[in-house]
Amino acid sequence: MLLDVRGRGRWYALTGSGALWWRHLAEGATADEAADAVAAHFGCDPERVRADMRNLARQLQDRHLLRVHNGGRWHR
Numbered sequence: 064m065l066l067d068v069r070g071r072g073r074w075y076a077l078t079g080s081g082a083l084w085w086r087h088l089a090e091g092a093t094a095d096e097a098a099d100a101v102a103a104h105f106g107c108d109p110e111r112v113r114a115d116m117r118n119l120a121r122q123l124q125d126r127h128l129l130r131v132h133n134g135g136r137w138h139r
Contacts, residue, residue: 065128075128077119080105084116088129094120 065075065085077085080101087097098116102109123129 067126067128069127075126080112080115081119084119 065077067073067075083104084094084097084101087100088094092100094116095113098113099109101107101116102112105112120129
């Protein structure tokens with residue numbers, strides 16, 4: 064779960080893979096590094112996971128919960 068503390072304090076639920084991806088971002092991974100770690104964890108196709116996580120990143124950017132920072136790294 065993500066809590067947007069600005070404004071109305073909305074909660075956003077992430078899937079298990081999305082939450083794991085977020086955790087890797089929080090530890091300093093790039094979006095693709097985080098997606099590759101998620102793919103390895105679940106035994107999935109890395110390219111498919113990268114595409115799914117890019118879609119999630121766009122959704123989070125649209126809600127101002129994520130932004131690009133430091134040469135491709137994400138900032139929460």
